[in-house]
Amino acid sequence: MVKPVLLDEQLCFSIYRAQKAYNHFYGKVLKPYGLTYPQFIAMLALWEHGKMSVKELGHHLELDSGTLTPLLKRLEADGWVSRNRASDDERRVDVTLTEKAESQKEEIYERVGACTNYLDFSSDKYHELRQEMNEVEHHLNAIQMNNARFS
Structure with a gap:
């Protein structure tokens, strides 16, 4: 019998x-x-990359359109982004930041940056933890892609 790994x-x-x-x-x-x-x-991705299609944004965030579309509708209703059909391809919807988003970018960056200080991690520890989480994700993705048992 396999010894179970307890929840904690x-x-x-x-x-x-x-x-x-x-x-x-x-x-x-x-x-x-x-x-x-x-x-x-979503705002971080747009601040970093600028105007993107919904598909591109979903790729960056690893979100499907069923999750992303309502999120973007809310951001648009609140004045953070605008969504427009591309002139060269009506199937593509492009997302751009509004003036509100651009004008509050630095303030939000400062607020979030200041709050991460509450974690009380050194810069090295912060990057080490992030790298370890990336490694966990990489291993899980490799297992799922190479192992038919998970299909």
Whole structure:
């Protein structure tokens, strides 16, 4: 008989709890702007890359259109982005930042940046943890792609 790994010993549960805590943390940080964490990461991608199609943005965020479209509709209703059909391809919807988004970018960066100081991690520790999470993701993706048992 295989000895079960208890819930609190599961790496996946530790990551899940940390992710929930991070989302809650960012929820409080972003509340003055009326942004949720998923909306914030969409804004980050747009600030970094500029105008993108919904498909490109979904690729960067690893979100499907069923999740991304309502998020973008809310951002548009709140004045953060505009969505327009591309003139050269009506099937493509492009997302651009509004003046509101551009004008509040630095303030949001400062607020989020200041709040990450509460984690009390050195810069090296922060980057080490991020790299370890990337490594976990890389291994999981490799397992799923190379192992038919997960199909």
